[in-house]
Amino acid sequence: MTANVTKLEDNKVRLDVEVPPEAVRAGVEAKVRELGRQVRVPGFRPGKAPRRVIENHLGRDYIYYEALQERLPTWYSEAVVETDLRPIDSPEIHFDDPLDEEEGFKFSATVEVRPEATLGDYKGVEVPKAEVEVSDEQVDEQLEEMRGQFATLAAVEDRPVQSSDFVIMDFRGERMTTGGPLEGGEAEDYMLEVGRGELLPDFEQNLVGMKAGERKQFGVTFPMDYAEESLRGQSVLFHVHVKEIKTRDLPPLDDEFAKEASEFETLEELRSAVREQLEEAAGQRAEGEFRTRVLDAVAEGAKVEVPGAMVEEKVDEMLGSFERSLRAQGMEPGQYYQLAGASPEEIKERVRPDAADTVKKELTLDAVVTAEGIEADDHEVMHQIEHLAEDSERDPQEIVEAMRKNGSYALLQEELARSRALDFLVENAVPVPEEEPDAGEAKVEATVEAGASQDENDEREES
Numbered sequence: 001m002t003a004n005v006t007k008l009e010d011n012k013v014r015l016d017v018e019v020p021p022e023a024v025r026a027g028v029e030a031k032v033r034e035l036g037r038q039v040r041v042p043g044f045r046p047g048k049a050p051r052r053v054i055e056n057h058l059g060r061d062y063i064y065y066e067a068l069q070e071r072l073p074t075w076y077s078e079a080v081v082e083t084d085l086r087p088i089d090s091p092e093i094h095f096d097d098p099l100d101e102e103e104g105f106k107f108s109a110t111v112e113v114r115p116e117a118t119l120g121d122y123k124g125v126e127v128p129k130a131e132v133e134v135s136d137e138q139v140d141e142q143l144e145e146m147r148g149q150f151a152t153l154a155a156v157e158d159r160p161v162q163s164s165d166f167v168i169m170d171f172r173g174e175r176m177t178t179g180g181p182l183e184g185g186e187a188e189d190y191m192l193e194v195g196r197g198e199l200l201p202d203f204e205q206n207l208v209g210m211k212a213g214e215r216k217q218f219g220v221t222f223p224m225d226y227a228e229e230s231l232r233g234q235s236v237l238f239h240v241h242v243k244e245i246k247t248r249d250l251p252p253l254d255d256e257f258a259k260e261a262s263e264f265e266t267l268e269e270l271r272s273a274v275r276e277q278l279e280e281a282a283g284q285r286a287e288g289e290f291r292t293r294v295l296d297a298v299a300e301g302a303k304v305e306v307p308g309a310m311v312e313e314k315v316d317e318m319l320g321s322f323e324r325s326l327r328a329q330g331m332e333p334g335q336y337y338q339l340a341g342a343s344p345e346e347i348k349e350r351v352r353p354d355a356a357d358t359v360k361k362e363l364t365l366d367a368v369v370t371a372e373g374i375e376a377d378d379h380e381v382m383h384q385i386e387h388l389a390e391d392s393e394r395d396p397q398e399i400v401e402a403m404r405k406n407g408s409y410a411l412l413q414e415e416l417a418r419s420r421a422l423d424f425l426v427e428n429a430v431p432v433p434e435e436e437p438d439a440g441e442a443k444v445e446a447t448v449e450a451g452a453s454q455d456e457n458d459e460r461e462e463s
Contacts, residue, residue: 003079011115011307015091017079019105023071028101031067064099076109081407086114089309112307117360117367120301122425127293129431130286134278142274146261147253153246160211161245163195167207168244176219176235185236189243203238210242227339294429295422299357299364306359314355315348322347366414368421376416384412 006014041049095107173185222231258270323333389396403409
């Protein structure tokens, strides 16, 4: 197969393709075999009738038409892969002559492709970078959290319930309107940490001040935004019996605690290790924010017309990723949309601005790749493919061949090249001190990174 590309206006190209006779014959023969198994020809078992009989029975034009319908998309895809095009919409295909097993077949495809961004200043951009600072208070908070993990519960007998206490109780609820029991509103020996927000705030607040062994009844009105729609605005009378009150018994923060909670012998060694961990985490956050800001700055200075087709594709991609995440957490997307009171179309509208911004950043990185002659590292490509092979228990070379055939190998190279382009931008950026936010001004942390998610990589070979 030979394919030639001609650039047209409005970011379109014409792809002229010549399919050799042997490829046409292979396509026609495959269709004849398929039809032979499907069509009943008198005097022959299914799949045993010779080609001339099938042609006489169905007509050569019909067979050629069916073969063309099946093979044309494949020939187009192969030509796209061969010419390294990046179409962003469906092609308009035109041909004058029918299939010819002796002469071959010619067709042209006009399609819109990715636009090329015009870069502004992209080397040496000045971008704020947060300084890594870990205070003594942050270290103390982390140590207190570790103490909480080793806490035990001790019985309280000399005072009533306070916030943060644990209570063991029986309770049952009944609807005030009907006097009937509240479905699911009854439990025995239920343990609750008061004030944590596990149950309704009014319910938990009514427990404060109760003593062990005390019984109490009180009314609670469910809020109008409660998850269970049938309970919104409903008033319920709860009968509660507090059986026990317990409180956290925290271990002393000393060397013995350090030995029990870690690999260190002294509290000072543990404190030093906690500080290092916090500093490392803070450094990673600062570096991530810096990378995001560098890409924001370079993309803002670039000029490119973001095609609507690419935005729509990105919107669908983002929604698909979100729905896969929901399913991984055990929730069907339909349930989420019902609880959120929003349709998939409304969610798409919300993410569309972010999708357009992501597409512009991807096109900007593509322009940096071209400008700097950046290429994906072959070892990194194979590393990614080996991960796919391990997950699917298949031979890596088999996956490589499949990905080269369907074009996803080039997409993986493209994503890795974008990642290296972002590394290049960050290495050449100039960090400047971060300005302190004005009083009352919220500080927003950016978390967007260019590149595809791992589950997208996992799906490539299957396409």
